[in-house]
Amino acid sequence: MVQKISFEEARERLMKRNLKATPQRVVIYEALVNMNNHPTAEMIYEHIHSNNPSISLATVYKTLDTFVDSKLADKVLSDHGVTRYDGYTDTHNHLYCTNTEELIDYEDEELVKMLEQYFESKRISNFKIHDIRLQVLGEKIDVRQQVELSK
Numbered sequence: 001m002v003q004k005i006s007f008e009e010a011r012e013r014l015m016k017r018n019l020k021a022t023p024q025r026v027v028i029y030e031a032l033v034n035m036n037n038h039p040t041a042e043m044i045y046e047h048i049h050s051n052n053p054s055i056s057l058a059t060v061y062k063t064l065d066t067f068v069d070s071k072l073a074d075k076v077l078s079d080h081g082v083t084r085y086d087g088y089t090d091t092h093n094h095l096y097c098t099n100t101e102e103l104i105d106y107e108d109e110e111l112v113k114m115l116e117q118y119f120e121s122k123r124i125s126n127f128k129i130h131d132i133r134l135q136v137l138g139e140k141i142d143v144r145q146q147v148e149l150s151k
């Protein structure tokens with residue numbers, strides 16, 4: 001989901017989760033949400049560095065962990081095992097393009113319900129399910145290619 005939030009809104013969301021809204025945290029959270037590309041910690045660091053040279057990469061990592069603990073962000077693993085972060089925490093699935101390494105939100109309530117019901121009916125023994133996330137691997141096809149393929 002494409003979201004754009006202001007610094008003020010980022011601050012409010014932190015406070016709602018009972019996190020101290022330090023300027024560093026707000027800057028990192030605002031970047032995570034507004035980058036909209038499931039960034040890695042390094043990508044966030046690069047993004048904010050010129051305006052916030054005092055924020056270290058270690059701080060970015062630590063802060064992202066705090067967000068995950070407070071349910072303000074989710075960790076998403078890419079196909080290569082690289083940890084990426086998602087500022088959009090409603091249940092949703094992802095399409096992963098193996099060419100561009102893009103993670104694209106795939107929102108489909110019907111699919112979410114179907115997966116939940118499926119696993120409920122399976123009653124896997126000795127395992128309690130918290131969340132089901134699907135990552136569909138493939139490659140993005142641009143409109144031009146699509147026309148070619150349909151010929």
Ligand SMILES: [Zn+2]
Nearest residue numbers: 086088092105
């Ligand atoms: Zn996502």
